[in-house]
Amino acid sequence: MNGETKMQVAIVDDELDMRQSISQWLVLSGFETVTFKSAREALATVKAGYDGIVLSDIKMPEMDGMSFLKRLMHLDSALPVVLITGHGDVPMAVEAMRIGAFDFLEKPFDPDRMTEIVTRACAARKQALANRALRSELATGTDAMTQLLGTSGAMSRLREDILDIGQADGNVLIDGETGTGKTLVARALHAVGARAARPLVTLMCAQWSDAEQSQKLFGADGDDQPGGALVEARSGTLLLEDAESLGPDTQARLLAVLNTDDGVLPRIISICSSQEMDKRCERTLRPDLFHRISKLKLGLPPLRHRGDDILVLFNKFTSSFADEYGCDAPKVSGQEAAQLLQAPWPGNVRQLMNVAERAVLQSRRGSGSITSLLIADNEAVPVTLTPEGKPLKEYVEAFERMLIDNTMRRHQGAVAKVMDELCLPRRTLNEKMAKYGLTRSDYL
Structure with a gap:
């Protein structure tokens, strides 16, 4: 590998002899390997962002290679997965390529061809991870x-x-x-x-x-x-x-x-x-x-096409204005959350920001409601669902995310207090925060 940092090749096969022979050949070819006897065992190590590639047999008990491939593509669609298939399973291998497999090897395979495929897969993975790191640096490194x-x-x-x-x-x-x-x-x-x-x-x-x-x-x-x-x-x-x-x-x-x-x-x-x-x-x-x-x-x-971003932004704006005016951010009821999501917002984010500021000011005075602001805004139609009305599930999830976000913000990331207020066990709260992309460190 010319002295470069070696990428790991995860070898997944239920047959010990096959795992050992593949690993031995790839180590002699300059790769670093790790072996697993099942797909489920491999999934404990191979996560999104895995610094390597996967070489897996298709015919395995419990979870076969196709199911394994689908799980991996869901975790990280840029992860190169090379599947090993038996003679006569080429149609299955073609289907695997359609799902997202990098390439496939048909048994009995030429070890040199395996080395060539693994080399290409590692190069592709290295480039994908480098591009991902660059994007992350750019995305988090500029104020805009x-x-x-x-x-x-x-x-x-x-x-x-x-x-x-x-x-x-x-x-x-x-x-x-x-x-x-x-x-x-x-x-x-x-x-x-x-x-x-x-x-x-x-x-x-x-x-x-x-x-x-x-x-x-x-x-x-x-x-x-x-x-x-x-x-x-x-x-x-x-x-x-x-x-x-x-x-x-x-x-x-x-x-x-x-x-x-x-x-x-x-x-x-x-x-x-x-x-x-x-x-x-x-x-x-x-x-x-x-x-x-x-x-x-x-x-x-337009804002009306951005789903529960409306509530994310509204929370952000009310929190910011509450800090500016030295008061608490207004609490949003389930009905008001639905009305915010249903409003057409012709003025988009700028209009939403104006409504958020007025909501904070009237909350500081102890009067008014978000509903009254939307009705008085003339440009918004908060009560009746528009033709772009969303399924109930989307409204429930949007409100749930907003509620957890607000509660975490109010308690500054104190999980025990959030669990107590929302009557949620720790595991359920963790699962919902992961589902909605909420991180405790953001509130500390």
């Missing part, structure tokens, strides 16, 4: 990324997209409804990209006339040499807020500059609202410029 709260699938995909697009370095168009956090996402894209150490310069396009936009963007010298924000953001990132408001003369000049491609132009991130059809960037910008600034596209999910 840590502010992108939420555990919904939509937000998980958004964070992944930010990491991918942030490192791609092409011009980006961010699209989404008002209040979805487009500016925050733009800053996150800059923070995780190769230009993070260079300036991020923002131009609020909607605030200026066409002539003023040109002056702000290119400078006041009147010639065709880039100046203004383009020079200030040179080799960094230029953020165009409300890019659909760019005037025709500014569009023409910007396109001319982009066509020079002098190698030190800033990366352009354009923000456009998708709420008003007639004001979308593809309608208001000339096509040649639109295609230049939208090489990469990122659409932000």
Whole structure:
């Protein structure tokens, strides 16, 4: 293995002789091995993030190789699993590949072919773990990324997209409804990209006339040499807020500059609202410029599509405002939680934050309710289920998560007090916290 850190090969087979012979050959080939006589025994060691690969027989008692593979793919879909199959079981092996197996070996197999497959699998695992570590470092190492709260699938995909697009370095168009956090996402894209150490310069396009936009963007010298924000953001990132408001003369000049491609132009991130059809960037910008600034596209999910993120964010906002105003955060009833989840939130996260602040202020006065705020908000319709109504199970789980989160926060992670208040045994509380991604250390 050329002196590099050896990856572990977990060998799973119910036959002792087979385990020993495979292990001996792989050790002689430079690998580190560990053997298990059953899939259940292996699962005690092979967890998500396992620093190695799995080589398993298909025909085993209790849990066979196919069931084992499905369990492993559920734990860690990037874990390379190589299955050993008997003669005539090739269709089963093909099905295993469809499920997620890395490769398969048919008995009797050539030891050199096994070595070749294991070498490729280890290389793939090493790359996957390196990429995962990089993503984790980027996701937790920038203020902008840590502010992108939420555990919904939509937000998980958004964070992944930010990491991918942030490192791609092409011009980006961010699209989404008002209040979805487009500016925050733009800053996150800059923070995780190769230009993070260079300036991020923002131009609020909607605030200026066409002539003023040109002056702000290119400078006041009147010639065709880039100046203004383009020079200030040179080799960094230029953020165009409300890019659909760019005037025709500014569009023409910007396109001319982009066509020079002098190698030190800033990366352009354009923000456009998708709420008003007639004001979308593809309608208001000339096509040649639109295609230049939208090489990469990122659409932000509206709050109503983010499930119980609504309650996660509401908890976060009320806790923050309660600290700011020196009072307790309001308690949310089951009915109010359902109403928060049912509201259409046309103003998205920004609107939710406003409601959370007003809820804290009225709670400090000892009056009002979250229901009254939603009714008075005019933009929200809290009582009647919308056509996008969710199954009861989703509402129950969202409320349960919020209740545990609030109780843990109130008792600062004191598990015994939380168990007592919620009448839950320790094991049940631990299982529910794991289910909802809650960690005690977050509350200490």
